[in-house]
Amino acid sequence: MIYITGVTMLFFFAVLLLIATFSSKMSARFGVPSLVIFIALGMIFGSDGFNLIQFDDPILAQQIAIACMIIILFEGGFSTKKELLRLAFQPAFSLATLGIIVTAVTLGLLSHLLIGLPLESAILIGAIVSSTDAAAVFAIFRNKRIEPKTAATIEVESASNDPMAIILTITIISFMQGEITSWQLFLSKLLWQILAGLTIGYLLGKTAPHLINRIKLDSGGFYYVLILSLCFLSYGLADELNTNGFLAVFIAGCYIGNAEFVYKQGIARFIEGLSTFSQVVLFLMLGLLVFPSNLIQNWQHGIIIAVILTFIARPVAVFICTIFWKYSLKEKLFICWGGIKGAVPIVLATYPYVEGLEGGSYYFNVVFFVVLLSALIQGSSIDLVAKKLSLLAGNKTPNPFSFELIALQETQSELLEYSVDKGSWLVNHSLQDIPWPQDSLVTAIVRQEEIITPRGDTVIKPKDLLFILLKNDYQEELLDLLDGSNGQNDREGYSCQP
Known part of the structure; x- marks a missing residue:
């Protein structure tokens, strides 16, 4: 014993x-x-x-x-x-x-x-x-x-x-x-x-x-x-x-x-x-x-x-x-x-x-x-x-990747995760053609279990997983954009930095 x-x-x-x-x-x-x-x-x-x-x-x-x-x-x-x-x-x-x-x-x-x-x-x-x-x-x-x-x-x-x-x-x-x-x-x-x-x-x-x-x-x-x-x-x-x-x-x-x-x-x-x-x-x-x-x-x-x-x-x-x-x-x-x-x-x-x-x-x-x-x-x-x-x-299909925003001081920014559905208006649009909120940035795209470095001419595909860094004040604006609340005319003239 x-x-x-x-x-x-x-x-x-x-x-x-x-x-x-x-x-x-x-x-x-x-x-x-x-x-x-x-x-x-x-x-x-x-x-x-x-x-x-x-x-x-x-x-x-x-x-x-x-x-x-x-x-x-x-x-x-x-x-x-x-x-x-x-x-x-x-x-x-x-x-x-x-x-x-x-x-x-x-x-x-x-x-x-x-x-x-x-x-x-x-x-x-x-x-x-x-x-x-x-x-x-x-x-x-x-x-x-x-x-x-x-x-x-x-x-x-x-x-x-x-x-x-x-x-x-x-x-x-x-x-x-x-x-x-x-x-x-x-x-x-x-x-x-x-x-x-x-x-x-x-x-x-x-x-x-x-x-x-x-x-x-x-x-x-x-x-x-x-x-x-x-x-x-x-x-x-x-x-x-x-x-x-x-x-x-x-x-x-x-x-x-x-x-x-x-x-x-x-x-x-x-x-x-x-x-x-x-x-x-x-x-x-x-x-x-x-x-x-x-x-x-x-x-x-x-x-x-x-x-x-x-x-x-x-x-x-x-x-x-x-x-x-x-x-x-x-x-x-x-x-x-x-x-x-x-x-x-x-x-x-x-x-x-x-x-x-x-x-x-x-x-x-x-x-x-x-x-x-x-x-x-x-x-x-x-x-x-x-x-x-x-x-x-x-x-549920688990996401094999995870990105985190870790700061030792108080910050007003947040890293959001968004999955693109087949019917989303974002599909087949390049990042530079989408009117992202001010001071926001797509930091990474996960596609078919691979991480893609986003550029201005990167085209969004169905089932893409977007990681978006933005200020807390613009979170509602981003959600409206992703949900398609903004009209197509509102999206013209905007671009994002690659």
């Missing part, structure tokens, strides 16, 4: 990371969510597998998981764009708040009646498994063309519902331990967790971009250190005030990600990479923590709870929370099936054990089983369901 200490730990950790990285290709090819593969790798290397690494410390696992979740939630907020929020914010927010409560209560009541679990324990399990996993949803939807409003609803919900599930779980555990003696105190603590967390996240999220723009650091690397410190500060400050740090982290990330500040592209890449690393570490660790032999002991309860969650509790929450917005029956059914479970429920399942609740290992094993079933069945079949409901328009 090899314990995870010293050089041996680093060796096996590196091997696990390498295998997990290469296995992500298999995940994309066969449509199996990455989290299932990462967890399976942890189980194979763990005590019930090859017995190469022994890891059975739930307290340490929870501490590592919290650090990983802080980064994952911050990146989830950072990458949630205004366009998605405008498209489906209200129904998604309803699902991310009220939907969590409805799911927990519905699942808890039915589990209590069908399995015979104590009501408090059943509702606790409902709270733990109530959230939709952002990592799984974004990974699955990234290359799919699904009906925009429906996809945006699930994406925004998955990015924003973890804090509510965490708040509800922690509050229920406090109630079960006798720290909350009345429902009035329960509700007041719940409100404090939400409102104070929102406030701290908002204040830090609005302040951070101004700080980043004015600090003028000498090295780009220090901007990564700065954003990471702000990420952990939002959690730490909220935790010191006995409110929910995860909610503060997500809200801060959301406001920062939708603001303009120096070195933003570099910071976005850094946060995305750090979040991916955190997800891999988190799932591998949770796979090491679980004992498959213990999962088998609770498989019957796991299957019953998974069926109730997928086919009753989630649909009840979706139909209640979207009642005031126009969704077709097919769209609602797809939102129901899109409630894929992932990292947060498994991490939350360690809380009862760490807090010393009776049957702590039971919560972990049952929740782990439910998450595996959800990720494996729902995650693998999401394409098929979308096709059956006529909501899948095909796959």
